[in-house]
Each structure stands twice: as structure tokens, then as C-alpha cells.
Amino acid sequence: MKMGNMLSKWNWALLENRYSRYAIVGLVACLALTLGMLLFKKPVVILQPYTLKEEAFVTADEAGQSYHEAWGMFLSLLMGNITPGNVQFVRERLEPLLSPRIFQEAMEAIQSQAEIIRKDRLSMTFEPRNVVFERASGKVFVFGNSSVISPNGETRRDRRTYEFRIRIDSYMPVVTFMTTYADRPHTLDVLEKQSKAAERAAERASKAGK
Secondary structure (H helix, E strand, C coil), X not given: CHHHHHHHHHHHHHHHHHHHHHHHHXXXXXXXXXXXXXXXXXXXXXXXXXXXXXXEEECCCCECXXXXXXXXXXXXXXXXXXXXXXXXXXXXXXXXXXXXXXXXHHHHHHHHHHHXXXXXXXXXXXXXXXXXXXXXXXXXXXXXXXXXXXXXXXXXXXXXXEEEEEEEECCEEEEEEEEEECCCCCCHHHHHHHHHHHHHHHHHHHHHHC
């Protein structure tokens, strides 16, 4: 009886030892997989943009919605609030953010605007009312109220949109496209509706001409 108990315990010990080896191999594989993922995973930085309430994340080559919206807000406030005294400051802040592809054209446009502001002693103000990041187009739209004030106090107001496309390069934002217009944001849906409306208008004109 004692020999049977001993053999039973021995067999159980062998079985336990065998499964322990399998468990160790499995744990080593999981550890190796985890280490591999950590080595190749791009670090994620969590930020709290001062222009928004939500947290934003950014990696080496991409960023979340809040990050794009925060930079869109910053750029629109920078470009939309220009006076004769801060034109050079705005230019210096924008220069390091511009993509080489649009740098020359953007600088020429800013310089031209700066000359008009200095010559006519104008002041521009912009009050953002809404910011939208459209992932499908990669654009961020900042919509609000714009005012141009002359030295004698005359003010011209309009609704204005600042539109940007921002690429992330080594954690840094790079502006690859920017424009502004006195209209609501030209999102993909709006552009599609405008295109269809233009087609219908062209068809009506064609039928009227026959």
C-alpha cells in the first residue's frame, strides 16, 4: 500500500513537472512578445492643450483629434489677430511651423498682408466659435467672427473660416496647407453639396440656352 502511494505521488510529481515546463515556456514566450511590442511601439505623449479641455495624444508621426484642433485654434488666433505692432511677431512664430512645400508661398502672402496692415494701419481680430477636425480630409477648420478695424474706428465684420492641414513629423506639427475665407467651413460634405448645386445650375443654364 505504501509502495502504491509512493508511485502515485511520483507520477503526480512527474506530471506536475511536465506541465510546469509548459507553463514556463508559455511565460517566456509572453515575455518575449511583450518586450518585442515595447521595443517597436512608438511612444505616446499625452498633452493637455491650453485651447481645449480634452487631453490630446501625439506619437512620432500621428496625433489625435484634440491635438489637431488645439493647433488649429492656436494658428487661427495667431493669424486672425494682427496689428501693425505684432506683424513681425506673427511671421516669426509661423515660419518654423510651415512645410517647405508651402513656405515660400505662405511667406509671400504674409508679407503682402503685413505691408497692407502697416500702410493702412489696420487691425484684425478673430473670435473663434467652433473648431472641427475632419479625419477623412486631414483638415482642421476654425470658424468664427472676424473684424478689420481702420485707424478711424470703422469696422468691417464677416464670418470667417481658417483651414489647416497639419502633419506630425518627429512629434512636431508641420503645417502643409492653410487658407482662410469669408464663409462657413468647406468640409467634404459642404464641397459635395456645392459641386452638385453647380452641376444642377449648369444643367438649367444649358436647357435654358437651347
